[in-house]
Amino acid sequence: MEDLVVRAEGLRKRFGTTQALDGVDLAMRRGTVLGVLGPNGAGKTTAVRVLATLLKPDEGRATVAGIDVLKHPQEVRRKVGLTGQYASVDEDLTGVQNLVLIGKLLDLSRKDARRRADELLEWFDLTDAAQRPAKTYSGGMRRRLDLAASLVGRPEVIFLDEPTTGLDPAKREDMWGVVRTQVARGASVLLTTQYLEEADALADEIVVVDHGKVIAHDTPDGLKRRVGGQTLRVRPSDPERLPEVLHVLEAVAAPGTTAAKDEAAGSRPGSASVPVTGDAALADVVIELRGRNLEVTELALHLPSLDEVFHTLTGKKKAEELV
Known part of the structure; x- marks a missing residue:
């Protein structure tokens, strides 16, 4: 049986009159990157929040690392790391204090938390700013600090919701290296992104979501072959x-x-x-x-570009609309 680290079946979630998820099925193999793409409001972030136990679905079931997200949310949270669309660091704390705090909340000793913080600050090129309050950071620096925070606990499953938004091209490519390194070390990554070249470069498989439904699931090349010659x-x-x-x-x-x-x-x-x-x-x-x-x-x-794939699958004319 295929080793699935994330499995969702029939997820439904409504906000008022908006059906954000309308029977979403997802499956991610262990040790891979799953790209989740679709137009604005397609339901990508809602799906991530359900899998990360931040939202309860109205219907359906999901497991992460073999754990039911509804029955055992606390256990799921010990297995996952999450970076949302916007940096959520404490701006009054320094960079190192933010990461040490996360480490202590994850039951690391102060010594281990500081060691991990220093490692991540160096990894994300933030060592020189480690002692500065996060409110003095640029938007890109805060984004990188937020990404570092999601990795403090060496999570088994990492949810990255548009992780490179706000980063310049060089830092974006650095982040691609971080994703690849995490997978090489055994992690599994679910990635939503507004950059089609990012999905093409990183994802082993891609799920396309539109109007709360999964409309395609295949490898990048498989999607390209499906929509045209x-x-x-x-x-x-x-x-x-x-x-x-x-x-x-x-x-x-x-x-x-x-x-x-x-x-x-x-x-x-x-x-x-x-x-x-x-x-x-x-x-x-x-x-x-x-x-x-x-x-x-x-x-x-x-093969057709991913831009052409999305134009065909979702009817959108521009890649910029697929955010």
Whole structure:
């Protein structure tokens, strides 16, 4: 039987007239990252709060680390770490005091709590600010301190609700490294995010939620294959031979499609693309290009982007709406 560290079945939660969760099922394998994505108000945060025992569902059941979240919430809390959408540190305490406090609440000795605090402050590049009140921190620093606080107890399951919001790109990539390190050390991570490239980079599997329902659950590549075919792109070394490349690509075009120059905003000039129906098209094109002695600087077979996946699954036009 598959080792599931998080399992939810039929979760329902209503706030007034709003059905936040409408029969949500979730499953996360131990030692993996599960990305939970969907439009604003889809129910992602509500699901996380139920799993973290901060909310009780109206219907359904869930277990975390094999423990029922409704019957034994205190036991679940000893197994999990949670970072919400907004930093929740005590701004009157220093950085180190915030982390030592969390450690003592988790029954660490003062010595062990301080050792763990120092370790995390160094990890999150906050050592120089350790003795300053958190209210003097920038928004990104408070966010990193909040993330550090969720890891004090070395949790078995980590819930990260948009953990990199407010971080600059460099710090965001640092945070990706933290997630990967936690998984390498045996933790399991459930991640909601507004950055599609983040889900693509980190998640072993992705759940798409919309209007309180799970509408897709697959690997990132599985989702991409589900919503559309692949695109084959070729860039000739000699731009003058681009019309010849177009002719080669036409021969492998998916039914009802045609090869075209890449002219979309942000595209580099001098290449052409065509939708194809399978991996075999790449081999056919390579053979034809070689036969024509047509050298290329780019030859790539692309799955649809996650942006295209979400456009198809949720009907949203922009990735920014998927927060």
